[in-house]
Every structure is written in C-alpha cells, then in structure tokens.
Amino acid sequence: MNASVIELNEVSHVYRGPKALDSVDLSLRAGQVTALLGPNGAGKTTLIHLLLGLLPVQSGRIRVLGQSPAAAARSGQWGAMLQSSGVQDTLTVSELLQLFGSLYVDPAPARGLIEEAGLGGLEHRRFAALSGGQKQRVLFALALVGRPRLLILDEPTTGLDPVARRGMWQAIERRRAEGLSILLCTHYLDEAEILADQVVVLNKGRILAKGSVDDIKARMPNAQIQAASSLPEARIAALPGVQRVESTDRRWNVLSADASATLRAWLSADPGLHDLDVRSADLETAFINLTTTQEMAA
Numbered sequence: 001m002n003a004s005v006i007e008l009n010e011v012s013h014v015y016r017g018p019k020a021l022d023s024v025d026l027s028l029r030a031g032q033v034t035a036l037l038g039p040n041g042a043g044k045t046t047l048i049h050l051l052l053g054l055l056p057v058q059s060g061r062i063r064v065l066g067q068s069p070a071a072a073a074r075s076g077q078w079g080a081m082l083q084s085s086g087v088q089d090t091l092t093v094s095e096l097l098q099l100f101g102s103l104y105v106d107p108a109p110a111r112g113l114i115e116e117a118g119l120g121g122l123e124h125r126r127f128a129a130l131s132g133g134q135k136q137r138v139l140f141a142l143a144l145v146g147r148p149r150l151l152i153l154d155e156p157t158t159g160l161d162p163v164a165r166r167g168m169w170q171a172i173e174r175r176r177a178e179g180l181s182i183l184l185c186t187h188y189l190d191e192a193e194i195l196a197d198q199v200v201v202l203n204k205g206r207i208l209a210k211g212s213v214d215d216i217k218a219r220m221p222n223a224q225i226q227a228a229s230s231l232p233e234a235r236i237a238a239l240p241g242v243q244r245v246e247s248t249d250r251r252w253n254v255l256s257a258d259a260s261a262t263l264r265a266w267l268s269a270d271p272g273l274h275d276l277d278v279r280s281a282d283l284e285t286a287f288i289n290l291t292t293t294q295e296m297a298a
C-alpha cells in the first residue's frame with residue numbers, strides 16, 4: 001500500500017542557462033495525494049513533463065509505477081490533466097470521451113465520468129464552445145478514462161468558480177479514498193492544505209521542503225502576531241522566535257517560530273503594546289516565508 005508510485009533520484013534538467021531542476025530526490029507513496037507547490041518558474045511543469053516522458057531524462061533516475069517514464073506512458077496506467085490540453089476541440093464532450101476510451105482495453109463508462117466531473121447536460125457541446133471551467137472538467141474526466149493507477153493533475157482548478165472548485169476537490173477526495181495515487185500541482189495553498197497527504201515545495205529547481213502539511217507548518221513560523229508597539233523594528237526583529245517583521249498601517253506584522261516566547265519578551269520590553277492579534281500561520285504564510293527566505297539567501 002505504501003509502495004512508491006513515483007521515484008526521482010538526483011534528477012536535474014537544463015534547457016539553457018540555469019538548471020530548471022537541480023538534484024531533485026522525491027518519492028510519492030501509493031494511495032496518497034501529493035501536492036507539488038512552487039512559484040512561477042519553480043520547475044513544476046518540467047518535473048511533470050519528465051514523469052510523463054514528454055522530456056528526455058538528462059541526468060538522474062526516474063521511475064513511474066516501477067518503470068521508466070517511457071514504459072509507464074506505454075502501459076497506459078497513468079492519467080494526466082495538463083495545462084495545455086491539445087484535444088480536438090471540434091469534437092463534443094461525448095465524442096472526446098469515446099475517442100479517449102477507444103485507446104484503452106477497459107475504459108471507464110462515460111456516463112459515470114460525466115456525472116463525476118459535473119458535465120451533465122453538456123455531452124453534446126463541442127469542446128471549443130465550452131467555458132474555461134467546463135473545459136477543465138472535461139480534461140479531468142478524460143484523465144480518468146483509462147482507469148489510471150496514478151493521476152497527475154497540473155493546476156486542475158484554475159479557472160473554476162468556487163462551486164466547481166469544491167466539486168473537483170470532492171472528486172479528488174473520493175478518488176483518493178478509492179486508492180488512487182494523485183500528484184497535484186497547484187498554486188492554491190488552500191487546495192494543498194485541504195487535499196494533500198504530502199506537500200513538496202519546489203523553488204528554482206530545488207526542493208525546499210517536503211512532508212505532511214503539519215510537518216511543513218511545524219518547521220515554519222507557528223504564529224502570525226500583529227500588534228501596535230513603540231519598539232523600533234530592529235528591537236522587534238531581535239525578540240526570541242521572530243523570523244520576519246513587516247510594518248503595516250498601524251501595527252507590526254511578525255512571524256514567529258515561538259509565539260509565547262516572542263510575546264513574553266515583547267510585553268516586557270514594551271508594556272504599552274496594544275491592538276494585539278495572534279493567529280496560527282497557515283500554509284500560505286509558511287510558503288511565502290520559505291520561498292522568500294531562500295531568495296534572500298541566494
């Protein structure tokens with residue numbers, strides 16, 4: 001059950017100039033949702049294209065479902081929803097499902113997929129005449145036609161309205177509950193926080209952090225403290241646990257790895273501290289802190 005469905009060892013990739021991927025080691029466990037997060041240009045698409053055999057492996061080793069990417073692609077055991085679809089857009093939703101289904105020995109029934117992807121009533125609409133969000137849902141259904149063991153989703157909810165987005169999340173959760181392994185590439189941190197068993201943060205071709213959402217948060221500031229204080233920035237930055245200080249309109253915004261220690265020291269240095277607000281840092285805050293800290297160190 002916990003076997004790896006994807007293994008990368010020391011994988012690097014260069015187009016021109018700096019490495020798009022730099023010594024990436026990664027293991028994705030079966031039956032889990034792994035979220036791949038990273039800012040623009042982090043290397044997420046490059047990594048996905050390597051997994052799917054769309055780019056040649058230049059250095060390092062990649063196994064997808066225990067095989068080379070090319071062999072895994074031939075076996076038809078994964079389904080992928082990519083950002084650029086390349087589907088024949090003069091065909092209707094039903095025709096596309098039929099066409100993709102014809103590539104597999106035992107395709108999933110189109111009716112169930114239409115229902116799962118919320119495409120009821122659109123079966124006879126040409127792909128070109130669908131809205132952006134409806135197209136996304138068709139691509140999701142097409143990725144599932146071959147009853148894949150591994151599903152790769154590249155920004156699946158981009159362009160979806162909030163209701164459709166929640167529908168997609170539910171579909172992903174149902175599929176995971178059935179044992180499907182899912183690699184979810186997303187810019188939406190709330191999506192990773194809700195869906196992912198494992199989170200991998202990529203930046204400038206390198207893995208910055210990996211672990212459960214809780215692991216990532218535990219390594220990151222545990223609290224965001226806002227308060228009005230007469231202390232100068234340098235004094236606040238030097239308080240115990242403080243990782244980052246920003247000034248907002250009237251208050252300081254502080255990320256801390258140890259909120260109690262920060263607050264005790266801050267109050268004793270400035271008994272006049274007021275307008276206090278302490279909240280736990282969410283994944284988005286942790287992520288911004290991680291990626292910008294690395295940029296500052298670079």
Ligand SMILES: Nc1ncnc2c1ncn2[C@@H]1O[C@H](COP(=O)(O)OP(=O)(O)OP(=O)(O)O)[C@@H](O)[C@H]1O
Nearest residue numbers: 015016019020038039040041042043044045046047
């Ligand atoms: N075909 C290409 N030729 C040259 N450089 C490329 C090519 N594709 C990607 N790159 C570069 O490789 C790096 C990683 O790009 P990649 O598309 O993998 O990032 P990404 O994380 O998917 O970004 P985004 O979130 O914007 O889609 C970037 O610096 C990008 O400019």
